[in-house]
Amino acid sequence: MAKITAGVATSHVPAIGAAIDLGKTQEPYWAPLFEGYEFAKQWIAEEKPDVILLVYNDHASAFSMDFVPTFAIGCAEKFEPADEGWGPRPVPTVEGHPRLASHLAQSVIQQDFDLTIVNKMDVDHGLTVPLSLMFGQPDAWPCKVIPIAVNVVLFPPPSGRRCYELGKALRKAVDSFDEDLNVQIWGTGGMSHQLQGPRAGLINQEFDKEFLEKIVNNPEELSRKPHIDYVREAGSEGIELVMWLIMRGALNPEVIEKKRFYHVPASNTAVGHLVLENKE
Template sequence: MSASVYSSHVPAIGAAIDHGKTAEPYWAPMFAGFEPSKAWMKTHRPDVVFLVYNDHATNFDLSVIPTFAIGTAAEFEPADEGYGARPVPKVIGHPELASHIAQSVIQQGFDLTLVNELKVDHGLTVPMNLMFGTPAEWPVRVIPFHVNVVQYPVPSGARCFALGQAIRRAIESFDQPLNVQIWGTGGMSHQLQGPRAGLINRKWDNAFLDRLIADPQDLSAMPHIDYVREAGSEGIELVMWLIARGAMADAGGGRSPRVAHRFYHVPASNTAVGHLILENQA
């Protein structure tokens, strides 16, 4: 595991990209914050991205919502909630590594749902755009990893952090020398409905980033009610960042990671956009 990347996956960001609006005054500052990330990616491009995201009723509706689901297929078609597929390349998977991770993580006590046919929505494709731009083909293979943060009960931060640790152990035990990054997506503070619709909590978001960098173990103990109270009903997506953070070397006794880039911007479609790149140090 070489690095972890954390990013919001606001659907309006994808729409801005798809409709050529990235240079407009409203959007330009947000996209400028990811230019250093694209430059970083050119020299730190992995073989595989293990991408943690949540499905938005594209592949899983309210009849079946797995808590944790891993995409084990060779490829994944883009789709999206209600308005069709975005004009992005299909996602190429890595079935061998995905199957190995599933085997290892399940044996470590985490019950995963295996998904051999999966459509991926903006939760996955928007972060890909932000890090790679709009290529004709994605330059890396991707293992999609869905987390239920839509329908309660949702997994705890502590469970997500421990899952990240198990994923790191699984990747380290794979018998091919692959460069793998893990990405945590979603958030930051936002609420899409009710009397608090449009809530953004800049102070809390930046404190979350501070704690994610410096003391993720302590952060993982934060109860759900704090996410909802301080970051809005959709702020609970941030538990997915704890999966990525748990997979870093220091969570397994190694050195603390290096902060390669940090960025925060409000608003983007009434949402706070957070972004962080952490590198493991040899």
């Protein structure tokens, strides 16, 4: 049977993708950030997941202000890198897993989560930057990926509690799939940052570090944090952190923390990263 064995959390800052694509990873500004992902790159090469459920938010590439689903799942065979205004990133096409994705949709919808099923969409930096951080620059991504898009762009976003419970529903769905698969779930986005207005450039290290601690060791409490706390303490784009709760909800209550990394700044954003394994 399929099994979720581990979770990964990471920021998905677009400038990180540009640094990779332009060969700047060893420049003094960027080198400390990429060094923080060296453990994860070695770890995932050993773990060899068959499928990644990758939770991210679209940045007006697949969806527009005319149509923004709260939760959406990509059920296609493949997903092309999106053109975000300066051409698609030079990264491989993302290969999906339609059979598992359809099973997840069936199971999660029957658990009363209304997922939007998407059979064709391009994927932007929210999804491709995490893949690049973990796998480098391969000719093809080494595993299948199922995109799970969450609206954290247009008000109102889903609550942290709803995201946490969705993670639990996804775990139950994976457990009932009748193929032997090593599945990981990734939560992306964040950490504290604001891109506009008088608080543009806001980074709250105290909030970020507390969040990293609680999502590992007290996710139930963290799942009850209201939206306004994210906006007030972590900036308008800090709300992306609720997507990490989907990842955490899909894991066991107790996990083994393999890696924790925090770095500021990357562009105008704080970067956070976790590698968690299920504790049996």
